[in-house]
Structures are given as structure tokens and as C-alpha cells.
Amino acid sequence: MKVLKTGKLEQVIDRLAQQADVYVPMLRGQQSGFYSWKTYNEDFDDLMFDILNVYQSPKHLILPQTEKMYSFRQEGQEVSIEEVAADIEPKVIMGIRSCDVRGIEYLDEVFLTKGYVDEFYKARRDKITIIANACYNPGKNCFCDSMGVSPTDPEAADVIMREVNGGYVWDVKTEKGEAITKQIEDLLEEQDVELFSLKPFLRKVEYDGVAEKLKDMFEHPMWEKYSEPCQTCGICTYLCPTCYCFDIQVKAWGDEGYRFRCWDSCMYHEYTQMAGGHNPREAAKERFRNRFLHKLQFFPERYGRPLCTGCGRCIVACPTGVSIIKIIDEVKEAETGA
Amino acid sequence: MNYTKEIREIATRLLESGQVDMVMAWEKGDQEYQTIPFVARTVDEVNRIVCDEYAVHNLANHLLRFRDGKEKIAIVAKGCDSRGIVRLLEDNQIKRDRLYVIGVACTGVKDPLQAMKANSGFERKKDQDEGLASKCLYCIQPNPVIYDELVGEELPLPELQGRFARIEEIENMSVDERYKFFEDILSTCIRCYACRQHCVACNCRTCIFDETRPQWVGRENNISDNMMYHLVRASHMAGRCIECGECERVCPVNIPLMLINRKLIKDINGFFGPYEAGMEYVEGNKPPLSVYRENDPDDFL
Ligand code: SF4
Ligand code: SF4
Ligand code: SF4
Ligand code: SF4
Ligand code: SF4
Numbered sequence: 102m103k104v105l106k107t108g109k110l111e112q113v114i115d116r117l118a119q120q121a122d123v124y125v126p127m128l129r130g131q132q133s134g135f136y137s138w139k140t141y142n143e144d145f146d147d148l149m150f151d152i153l154n155v156y157q158s159p160k161h162l163i164l165p166q167t168e169k170m171y172s173f174r175q176e177g178q179e180v181s182i183e184e185v186a187a188d189i190e191p192k193v194i195m196g197i198r199s200c201d202v203r204g205i206e207y208l209d210e211v212f213l214t215k216g217y218v219d220e221f222y223k224a225r226r227d228k229i230t231i232i233a234n235a236c237y238n239p240g241k242n243c244f245c246d247s248m249g250v251s252p253t254d255p256e257a258a259d260v261i262m263r264e265v266n267g268g269y270v271w272d273v274k275t276e277k278g279e280a281i282t283k284q285i286e287d288l289l290e291e292q293d294v295e296l297f298s299l300k301p302f303l304r305k306v307e308y309d310g311v312a313e314k315l316k317d318m319f320e321h322p323m324w325e326k327y328s329e330p331c332q333t334c335g336i337c338t339y340l341c342p343t344c345y346c347f348d349i350q351v352k353a354w355g356d357e358g359y360r361f362r363c364w365d366s367c368m369y370h371e372y373t374q375m376a377g378g379h380n381p382r383e384a385a386k387e388r389f390r391n392r393f394l395h396k397l398q399f400f401p402e403r404y405g406r407p408l409c410t411g412c413g414r415c416i417v418a419c420p421t422g423v424s425i426i427k428i429i430d431e432v433k434e435a436e437t438g439a
Numbered sequence: 440m441n442y443t444k445e446i447r448e449i450a451t452r453l454l455e456s457g458q459v460d461m462v463m464a465w466e467k468g469d470q471e472y473q474t475i476p477f478v479a480r481t482v483d484e485v486n487r488i489v490c491d492e493y494a495v496h497n498l499a500n501h502l503l504r505f506r507d508g509k510e511k512i513a514i515v516a517k518g519c520d521s522r523g524i525v526r527l528l529e530d531n532q533i534k535r536d537r538l539y540v541i542g543v544a545c546t547g548v549k550d551p552l553q554a555m556k557a558n559s560g561f562e563r564k565k566d567q568d569e570g571l572a573s574k575c576l577y578c579i580q581p582n583p584v585i586y587d588e589l590v591g592e593e594l595p596l597p598e599l600q601g602r603f604a605r606i607e608e609i610e611n612m613s614v615d616e617r618y619k620f621f622e623d624i625l626s627t628c629i630r631c632y633a634c635r636q637h638c639v640a641c642n643c644r645t646c647i648f649d650e651t652r653p654q655w656v657g658r659e660n661n662i663s664d665n666m667m668y669h670l671v672r673a674s675h676m677a678g679r680c681i682e683c684g685e686c687e688r689v690c691p692v693n694i695p696l697m698l699i700n701r702k703l704i705k706d707i708n709g710f711f712g713p714y715e716a717g718m719e720y721v722e723g724n725k726p727p728l729s730v731y732r733e734n735d736p737d738d739f740l
Pocket of ligand 2: 337340341342343344396408409410411412413414415416425
């Protein structure tokens, strides 16, 4: 087996960074997320391959929070439109966990399948190489295996790093993975090591049958009940590796301007605000219900799998203690007419 | 702090007699350190109520959901929460006679979010206990300033140290340093607006940041829109923030928002004071920037 010794980790990142912008999990001050190795400062940043996961999911690397689409200028009766040059640097996302890899798989489905290819997304996605970090030790709020994600074998990974004593097994999965391995081959060592076995999950949830059951639960009292503490703050959706809603807006001054897209959230009032002033999702209950129906019913109806990877972020970060596990449990237990 | 037993007794009495339609308090979440907001509407639900050391949330914010209704609402309020209630009363968001305030003399609370994060695996393990929520370290009034019934013994006012120490350090920076400082901390804001959503002083029906015609503040995530957001919000908080710390507590990326709020508190007190927001409810009272007085200072303009 090829092994990357912990002591050579930074050397490997340095090497990869010669040909791509490498994003790695870091603790930066009070924040944690995937940051570019170019911005790493050893006085402030703490490289975090050895903790479970980071708060800010890496989805922004493929679906940036703000992205310019084109700029325009009015000249007399004419309008000239200029595409924003898609000069996109290759990226490596290194140290990403299975749940977040699955997040990217879901984004791929949304932006690349069912007859429409989002060119902005595709341009970024094509240039991304994923070096995942397999999990053998799930956290207190992880439930990826309940959502059909294997913590040790992320599907869309190009390389999987498997933590072993003293380093990581370097497990190449795809051609992209081979290509990137060529750059660092001399830093890997051939060695026989024993892999850890996966520790049991502390959290479990039964998702089977939930999507089907939800069809009859639009008016169920549980939405009123569970949305009671929710302040519709959107933290859950902004941290979630799968939430992909965006809005398209414009910034204009004088005769010119540009159009951009930016993240949006179904938890926001403005999200469903209509031109005439009516809002079909006026209160927390309706917005809260939409968030869960989208994840647990509408998305599976269209793509076959739920839009939740079990990463646990929304559970950890919700200021009022809303838990998607509880919602799924409740749906399972609910009495419905059907 | 644990007033669970007392609050349950009061809640039972109020709901049984029909004096109120609901009691806003807390219940336990999934983990032992998770306490979450809960509204009891029937006597049967009362045994879910808790009021323990993790009852950090400012429930006053939750009253906004009922501002157009007629329900009579009992609400449990710590010192800071009670100032939040005053905020809503001064802002004409709810009528005093719809409320039955169950005040609790607060010995400080812990933040379940911090505990949740520390135990999730998303942080390096810390061995020491999180301790009190950061807002409690600078609490000026642990006793409820408005109540119909008090639980616990009124506490002596804390002797505060260092409430403005960090603010003074920042005031002493050069203009450029200060600009850089705020640029640094605000550049990482992800503009989720959670600080607004959880804030009792952010009670406008239509928030300026949600207006689209015209759109006052752009939705791009960049330093200029981020700064604009925080500047506008700060100016709306001046004299109105009741220092409950919810904004900073909930921020998913830990922006130190209380630095901004404490600067405002300090300046409002300096220019218009002595003034601390929401410290007593006198009908008709308004915060300093909500009224015009001939002798208002203006030399800072
Ligand atoms: S569920 Fe929690 S994090 Fe999500 S919007 Fe509601 S209060 Fe915010
Ligand atoms: S819904 Fe929650 S647990 Fe599921 S993927 Fe999103 S943040 Fe993670
Ligand atoms: S949810 Fe699964 S893949 Fe994600 S961090 Fe936890 S164990 Fe690892
Ligand atoms: S909660 Fe934090 S990240 Fe969200 S808008 Fe407020 S300061 Fe920014
Ligand atoms: S600005 Fe922050 S501290 Fe002040 S009232 Fe609002 S949530 Fe509380």
C-alpha cells in the first residue's frame, strides 16, 4: 500500500499547490472551513486533517456564495453583453469527508443532470480533484450511514486518504486521482499497514419510507410543533453541504452593471416574496416545512436519494436545537390517513 | 441555576386558571446540555418545561411571532430577557397587558451551542468546561427589570470589570488600523442574517435588508456589502441593543458582534446618558435616538 507519512503531509500539499489551488481544512481564528493553502499562515491557522470535520462545508468552492455571470453596458439603443471570463484555476479539495463528498455528488445531480447543464458550475467542477479523508471514528452527531453514505468509501473521490498509525494510506480511485498522484509519488512510501475498523455510529435514523409517507403529511400538525422555536435564521441551510438554492440579482450603476448569483435560503421571507406583495410562505411553519420536504421528499422524488448526507452540521449549529433526526423520527412515527 | 420546579408550578397555575393561553419557557433537547425554547399551551405540556443552567435564549424575541394576536402570554425572563421585553414594549410591538412576566433572578447561564460544538468533533477537544456564556461575564442586571412574579431572590448587582476594555483598545487604534481591523472581521461574515433574526431589537416588520425596491444593501458577499450591512444594522441598534448577546452567540462563523454593540452602548451613554437600554419600563419612554431634543449633542456630526 502507498502510505503518506504525517510528517510529509505539508510537503505533499506544497507540491500539489504548484499546479492547483489546494483547499484544506483549517481552523482560522474562531472559524473553521476549507481555505486555500496559499493563504495558510502558521501563526494563525491550524491544519485540521485530524479532527472530524469543519463547520463551513466546502460547497462554496463549487458553488461560490457570490458569482458574477455577465456584465452589460447600454450604448444608445444597443446593449452590449460581456461574459465574465471563466478563467478558472484547477482546484484540489483535500481532506474532505465522505458526507461532504456526497454533498458534491448531489450538487452534480442538480447542476449537471436531467437535461440541463449549468455552465458556470461545470467549468468549476471539471477542474476539481477530490482527495477525501475516510472516517473511521464518527462524531456524536454524525449519521451519514443512515442516509446511505459510506464514511470510509466516498463515491466521487479521486483519491481516498485512510488514516493509519503515523500517516495515511493513499488510495487512488480515478484517472484524475492517478494524475495527481504522479506529482507526489516520490513522497509516498510503500508499506504494509493495517487499516482501522469503523467505530459504531452513536446516532441512527430510519429513512426508509419517509419520502413516501411525507406525501400525505403536508398539513400534519408536526410542522407547527417543530417549527415553534425556529427563528428562520438560515444557518442550517448556509452550513449544509447540500443546500443549493440561489438567487440571481443585478448590480447596476448608470448605463452599466453586472448580473450575479448568490446563495439564498428557503428559510428567508424574501425567498418567496412575490411582486404583488403576497408571500405563500409567510411564517416559520411554511418555510420550515419546505426545508424538510425538499430534503426528504421532493429531492428524492426527482433524484432518488434524500438531500441530506447526515453530516450533522445543522444539528450542531442550530441556535434553537432543531434536529433533522427528530423530524425524520417523527415522520416515521406519525399516523397518517394513508 | 435551576428554577424548573418553580416555573412548572407557576405555569400550571396560570394555564389551569386560564389566566394565560401559553407559557414561553424551555425544554430539554437531545443532549443533556441542550436546552431549547418551548411554548406550553396546556397543563399536560407543563412537565416538559425546564429552566436550567442552559436556558440561554432570549425568549423575548419569540413574542414577535404573536404580536398581531390577542393571546395572553406568560414568558420566563432572566435579567437580559426582561430588558428585551422592555425593548418590545417601548417599540410598541406588544401590549403590556397581554404579558405575564415570570422573572427569574439569574445567576448566569451556559450556552448549549458552545457545548454542542465542543462535543460534536468539529473542534479540537477542550478539556475545561465552557463556563458561563460570554454575555454573562458583562451582565449589568441579572434581575428582571419588569415582572409580574419573581422567582428566586433578587441578586446584588455585579461589580463589572472590563466591560469596555476591548472597546477602549480599539478606540486607541489609528484610523487605518481600526479600518483594517473591522475589514478583517467583517470580511468573513457569510451574511446569513442570523444575527438579525435572533435579535429582539430587530423587530421591523419589513427589514431594510429584505427590501428589493429599492434594494438598499446589495446581496453580494464582499467587503463593501458586508460592511454596509453591519454599519446599517449598527446604526439601528444604537441605544436599542439590550446586550443579550444572542447575535454573537448564534453567528455560525463567530463574528465578534458584541464589540460593535458595546461601542454603541458606550457612546450612547457618553453622548446622551447616563443611559442603558431597556432598564425600566415607563409608558411612553423612548430610546435616545428615537426622540429629538433641543439639547441633544451634535458636535460628533
Ligand atoms: S432550524 Fe435552526 S438554524 Fe435553521 S433556520 Fe431554524 S433556527 Fe435557524
Ligand atoms: S440537512 Fe443537516 S445533516 Fe443533512 S446534510 Fe444538511 S447540514 Fe448535514
Ligand atoms: S457524517 Fe460520516 S462522513 Fe461525515 S464526518 Fe461524520 S462520519 Fe465522517
Ligand atoms: S450571523 Fe454572523 S455570519 Fe450571519 S450575518 Fe450575522 S455576522 Fe454575518
Ligand atoms: S444586537 Fe445582539 S445583543 Fe443587542 S439586542 Fe440584538 S441580539 Fe441582543
